[in-house]
Amino acid sequence: MGRILRRDFYDxxxxxxxxxxxxxxxxxxxxxxxTSGVIIETEAYIGxxxxxxxxxxxxxxxxxxxxxxxxxxYVYFIYGMHWCINAVTRAEGLPSAVLIRAxxxxxxxxxxxxxxPKARSDRELTNGPGKLCAALGIDKRMNGxxxxxxxxxxxxxxxxxxxxxxxxxxxxxxxxxxxxxxxLVRGNSFVSR
DNA sequence: TCGAAGATTGTCT
DNA sequence: GACAATCTTCGAG
Numbered sequence: 001m002g003r004i005l006r007r008d009f010y011d012x013x014x015x016x017x018x019x020x021x022x023x024x025x026x027x028x029x030x031x032x033x034x035t036s037g038v039i040i041e042t043e044a045y046i047g048x049x050x051x052x053x054x055x056x057x058x059x060x061x062x063x064x065x066x067x068x069x070x071x072x073x074y075v076y077f078i079y080g081m082h083w084c085i086n087a088v089t090r091a092e093g094l095p096s097a098v099l100i101r102a103x104x105x106x107x108x109x110x111x112x113x114x115x116x117p118k119a120r121s122d123r124e125l126t127n128g129p130g131k132l133c134a135a136l137g138i139d140k141r142m143n144g145x146x147x148x149x150x151x152x153x154x155x156x157x158x159x160x161x162x163x164x165x166x167x168x169x170x171x172x173x174x175x176x177x178x179x180x181x182x183x184l185v186r187g188n189s190f191v192s193r
Numbered sequence: 194t195c196g197a198a199g200a201t202t203g204t205c206t
Numbered sequence: 207g208a209c210a211a212t213c214t215t216c217g218a219g
């Protein structure tokens with residue numbers, strides 16, 4: 001089992017963190033049990049000048065975690081039914097984060113299948129930001145919590161080679177949608193879309 | 194107090 | 207591929 005990534009891991013350029021989070025393990029422990037998966041797709045959202053970043057509207061109740069210390073979780077509710085989890089990056093005052101878009105399931109598959117009855121294959125368990133939160137049991141309770149202790153932690157995994165990293169524009173957004181800030185593991189079948 | 198939009202998903206054609 | 211579901215958040219009135 002890999003060691004938990006410390007706060008200074010997140011206190012760097014957001015693109016670097018998004019890149020290096022590939023291959024790391026997201027783990028969630030609730031009263032139902034433990035679930036985890038390897039991070040294979042991320043997106044960087046960088047500061048108030050990034051129109052697609054939630055912080056573009058400034059500091060509000062919702063975006064408050066983005067202004068907190070790096071290494072915390074930012075969990076938000078979208079489209080009236082889905083949760084998405086981000087890892088807050090950079091130093092305090094620079095609101096940026098990395099959205100975790102897809103996982104390759106590792107531990108707790110039976111529990112994930114129970115939480116995602118709509119999934120018709122294990123691939124559909126965690127191949128999207130809303131799906132992986134449902135599979136791991138992540139919701140508002142985890143918003144603003146540090147990622148260095150349970151319920152939610154991120155551990156070091158097997159590093160992904162540069163030649164295996166693919167960079168594309170972010171998807172699912174309408175603002176600044178042409179910036180190449182999406183990072184994914186080439187050839188991994190668990191990526192979203 | 195009200196209205197509009199949204200970092201998605203699942204279903205139907 | 208198109209579109210509905212569903213509700214929180216925020217800014218305007």
